[in-house]
Amino acid sequence: MSNIGDLQALTSSIAAVASPFRRYLADLHEKYQSVNDGAVADYIPELALAKPEWFGICVVTTEGQVFEVGDCDQLFTIQSISKAFVYGMALEDHGREYVNSKVSVEPTGEAFNSIVLDETTNRPYNPMVNAGAIATADLIKGDSGTNRLKRMLDMFKRYTGRDHDINVPVFLSEKATGHRNRAMAYLMLNFGMVGEKIDETLDLYFQQCSILVNARDLAMLSATLANGGVNPVTKERAIDEHYVQDVISVMLTCGMYDGSGEWAYRVGMPAKSGVGGGITAIAPGKLGIGTFSPLLDVKGNSVRGIHVCEDLSKDFGLHIFNVANPEKVLDDWISGNGDLDIW
Amino acid sequence: MPKVVSIHSYRGGTGKSNFTANLATAVAMQGHRVAVVDTDLPSPGIHNLFSLEPEQTGKTLNNYLWGESSIEDAAYDIGANLGLGESGQLFLVPSSVKADDIARILKDGYDVRLMNDGFRNLVKALKLDYLFIDTHPGLSKETFLSIAISHILILILRPDKQDYQGTAVTMDVARQLNVRKMLLAINKVHSKLNPEALKQKVEETYGEPVAGIFPLSEDLVQLASEGVFCVKFPDHPISQEFLKVAQRISEA
Numbered sequence: 336m337s338n339i340g341d342l343q344a345l346t347s348s349i350a351a352v353a354s355p356f357r358r359y360l361a362d363l364h365e366k367y368q369s370v371n372d373g374a375v376a377d378y379i380p381e382l383a384l385a386k387p388e389w390f391g392i393c394v395v396t397t398e399g400q401v402f403e404v405g406d407c408d409q410l411f412t413i414q415s416i417s418k419a420f421v422y423g424m425a426l427e428d429h430g431r432e433y434v435n436s437k438v439s440v441e442p443t444g445e446a447f448n449s450i451v452l453d454e455t456t457n458r459p460y461n462p463m464v465n466a467g468a469i470a471t472a473d474l475i476k477g478d479s480g481t482n483r484l485k486r487m488l489d490m491f492k493r494y495t496g497r498d499h500d501i502n503v504p505v506f507l508s509e510k511a512t513g514h515r516n517r518a519m520a521y522l523m524l525n526f527g528m529v530g531e532k533i534d535e536t537l538d539l540y541f542q543q544c545s546i547l548v549n550a551r552d553l554a555m556l557s558a559t560l561a562n563g564g565v566n567p568v569t570k571e572r573a574i575d576e577h578y579v580q581d582v583i584s585v586m587l588t589c590g591m592y593d594g595s596g597e598w599a600y601r602v603g604m605p606a607k608s609g610v611g612g613g614i615t616a617i618a619p620g621k622l623g624i625g626t627f628s629p630l631l632d633v634k635g636n637s638v639r640g641i642h643v644c645e646d647l648s649k650d651f652g653l654h655i656f657n658v659a660n661p662e663k664v665l666d667d668w669i670s671g672n673g674d675l676d677i678w
Numbered sequence: 679m680p681k682v683v684s685i686h687s688y689r690g691g692t693g694k695s696n697f698t699a700n701l702a703t704a705v706a707m708q709g710h711r712v713a714v715v716d717t718d719l720p721s722p723g724i725h726n727l728f729s730l731e732p733e734q735t736g737k738t739l740n741n742y743l744w745g746e747s748s749i750e751d752a753a754y755d756i757g758a759n760l761g762l763g764e765s766g767q768l769f770l771v772p773s774s775v776k777a778d779d780i781a782r783i784l785k786d787g788y789d790v791r792l793m794n795d796g797f798r799n800l801v802k803a804l805k806l807d808y809l810f811i812d813t814h815p816g817l818s819k820e821t822f823l824s825i826a827i828s829h830i831l832i833l834i835l836r837p838d839k840q841d842y843q844g845t846a847v848t849m850d851v852a853r854q855l856n857v858r859k860m861l862l863a864i865n866k867v868h869s870k871l872n873p874e875a876l877k878q879k880v881e882e883t884y885g886e887p888v889a890g891i892f893p894l895s896e897d898l899v900q901l902a903s904e905g906v907f908c909v910k911f912p913d914h915p916i917s918q919e920f921l922k923v924a925q926r927i928s929e930a
């Protein structure tokens with residue numbers, strides 16, 4: 336039987352390479368490779384090493400087909416994209432009610448690194464701003480910093496299907512320069528919103544941001560959420576199905592920093608970006624998108640990544656509230672049926 | 679719309695390159711823009727039929743796959759070599775015959791995605807009507823790709839038990855890859871066999887049409903791959919059979 340499985344795996348991977356949908360992605364890649372707007376993050380020297388020309392697009396469907404174009408093997412640090420998934424883990428560790436008592440789910444309109452808490456409850460506004468992400472990391476269970484980090488890495492492995500490492504120079508740099516994050520943490524400690532192990536938690540937070548991923552991993556992360564929490568390739572469950580909606584909804588309302596409102600309106604795919612240049616975006620029930628291009632706009636979102644998600648959403652009707660017939664029918668483009676002869 | 683035609687056989691020595699060269703030429707002679715890509719990287723050879731000498735060859739498919747050139751820079755206009763005149767255009771993308779280059783391909787392999795993108799770029803850059811892919815015999819990732827992107831897959835077999843079995847395996851794969859159209863060509867048919875009966879039997883066995891039957895020919899052997907048979911001997915029955923298959927391709 337294993338032979339039949341191997342043949343299916345090979346034919347499916349070759350069919351993905353040959354499909355019209357990959358040609359569509361290749362055209363998008365060509366179209367936006369020449370866009371050089373934005374700048375590489377340089378608040379720590381390690382991030383400034385990223386090459387502006389790096390550009391990868393990967394789409395993974397809930398059926399497990401993988402479409403890749405460009406630099407999909409290039410590793411970079413996950414940065415803020417980790418926040419959404421660590422939030423899911425905190426929900427699993429403590430349940431919705433307790434997590435909600437520590438971190439709100441309200442979009443702020445403030446920058447991601449603002450030092451501001453809800454005045455009446457002292458909670459950070461949402462798990463996608465730094466303060467909320469630190470409070471969320473604080474909730475991750477484990478008897479030591481190492482153990483808590485290992486639990487996180489294991490979780491990411493369940494989503495992506497492969498082992499992940501930390502970029503140690505990035506971690507040390509983030510830690511050395513992260514005074515603003517420390518200030519937030521101590522402000523929350525003052526209000527009793529985080530526990531006493533604050534230094535361990537800050538290390539954990541800096542480490543979760545320094546996890547190395549590639550564009551394919553980002554597509555797997557979102558495809559797993561799109562598939563109800565089960566990795567569509569390995570079939571392993573990454574998150575309790577009850578919390579998938581929690582993670583996806585905060586991504587929709589807060590995932591793109593203070594560009595989230597316009598993103599929800601224009602693109603309408605729950606998404607999370609990171610200053611490493613990654614974006615992960617979800618079309619629930621259909622697919623996950625991972626893009627990587629380190630040129631960022633002023634809000635910290637990847638310029639080429641935004642273009643790619645916008646086009647995909649518009650052309651294939653992936654906006655979650657879209658009811659109109661899209662210009663292109665996703666299934667036809669993926670299967671190559673329906674006489675789609677594009678070159 | 680441009681069409682991709684892959685020519686494949688499970689076993690070696692079926693006459694694949696000869697068939698590809700003749701069929702591509704016959705289609706070009708009908709007035710089309712045609713290119714042939716030699717994806718038989720471990721054992722390239724079709725350039726001989728088109729009289730493209732390795733000494734005249736600069737870039738090859740290998741250079742494209744190693745990121746050293748565009749694929750159109752490795753495409754050679756061979757219409758003049760064949761004396762095609764104004765009627766059609768024929769290009770060849772050869773593979774390298776240097777032992778070092780072949781060794782590098784065998785050692786490192788290459789990215790099938792890049793090959794796929796290359797086919798696409800070539801069709802666009804040369805405004806092709808037809809892209810013919812000459813493949814390496816047997817099954818590999820690369821043959822899977824050429825099968826998957828084909829509008830028409832032509833499988834060549836000899837009346838021989840080894841070929842019969844291998845063709846069935848290839849067809850299983852092709853069906854899994856949802857190939858749009860398959861044609862069979864039977865080559866090197868011994869004069870004692872009844873071609874009509876053979877055709878009927880093969881079509882019944884595989885459930886796909888036989889587009890051409892080619893006899894075991896001393897005339898073809900005599901040419902010894904120095905040129906394209908249907909250009910040198912246009913009135914020969916073999917050339918007529920190629921024209922018949924070419925007609926079938928352009929009608930498909």
